[in-house]
Amino acid sequence: MKAIAVIALLVLVSCAQARVYSRCEMARILYHDYGVTNLTTLANWICLIQHESSFNDQAVGALNYNGTQDFGLFQINNQWWCQGNVSSYNSCGIACTALLGNLSASWKCAQLVYQQQGFKAWYGWLNYCNGTAPSVADCI
Numbered sequence: 001m002k003a004i005a006v007i008a009l010l011v012l013v014s015c016a017q018a019r020v021y022s023r024c025e026m027a028r029i030l031y032h033d034y035g036v037t038n039l040t041t042l043a044n045w046i047c048l049i050q051h052e053s054s055f056n057d058q059a060v061g062a063l064n065y066n067g068t069q070d071f072g073l074f075q076i077n078n079q080w081w082c083q084g085n086v087s088s089y090n091s092c093g094i095a096c097t098a099l100l101g102n103l104s105a106s107w108k109c110a111q112l113v114y115q116q117q118g119f120k121a122w123y124g125w126l127n128y129c130n131g132t133a134p135s136v137a138d139c140i
């Protein structure tokens with residue numbers, strides 16, 4: 001009983017820390033606070049986030065086949081962009097765990113990925129959004 005109560009508490013605590021944005025909420029934040037006012041570009045980011053993390057800012061992906069892992073809203077990879085438990089180029093200069101629950105830090109790192117590789121860096125975008133990202137105009 002005690003063990004079950006402790007586990008239930010831990011689950012509650014970890015749930016309480018996760019913020020799951022709604023699709024329109026995220027669209028409004030990127031539009032108004034991050035200056036993504038091109039609605040085509042905005043639709044692509046929203047579609048990308050939806051398919052990478054389901055808008056959950058604490059999302060940590062399952063281990064990839066090569067032992068790497070992806071972190072946060074934009075599922076940033078721990079071999080290239082952030083520092084986790086595997087040796088990393090850490091191009092964003094940030095701990096992978098610091099991306100969790102931090103939209104501002106995640107956005108900054110995602111911009112670097114985008115500058116270097118474009119949207120095609122993300123399988124979620126390649127597989128679900130390329131040319132087909134639904135409009136978010138009704139959110140703004």
Ligand SMILES: *[C@@H]1O[C@H](CO)[C@@H](O)[C@H](O)[C@H]1NC(C)=O
Binds near residue numbers: 038039040041
């Ligand atoms: C919005 O971005 C798209 C894709 O980059 C571009 O083709 C389009 O010209 C931009 N629209 C405006 C109004 O700037």
Ligand SMILES: *[C@@H]1O[C@H](CO)[C@@H](O)[C@H](O)[C@H]1NC(C)=O
Binds near residue numbers: 077079
């Ligand atoms: C490992 O897998 C991830 C996700 O598929 C990928 O982003 C990364 O480039 C891969 N690393 C290597 C060395 O193949």
Ligand SMILES: *[C@@H]1O[C@H](CO)[C@@H](O)[C@H](O)[C@H]1NC(C)=O
Binds near residue numbers: 083084085096097
């Ligand atoms: C690194 O591994 C430790 C122990 O397995 C774990 O607690 C921690 O969350 C991991 N950190 C990351 C960024 O994966």
Ligand SMILES: *[C@@H]1O[C@H](CO)[C@@H](O)[C@H](O)[C@H]1NC(C)=O
Binds near residue numbers: 098
């Ligand atoms: C988010 O990350 C930025 C950049 O690393 C940092 O300056 C800021 O304090 C973080 N915010 C929170 C709430 O942790």
Ligand SMILES: *[C@@H]1O[C@H](CO)[C@@H](O)[C@H](O)[C@H]1NC(C)=O
Binds near residue numbers: 120126130131
């Ligand atoms: C995106 O889709 C277009 C049209 O289907 C295709 O030509 C292009 O190669 C795709 N982009 C990538 C990076 O796969």
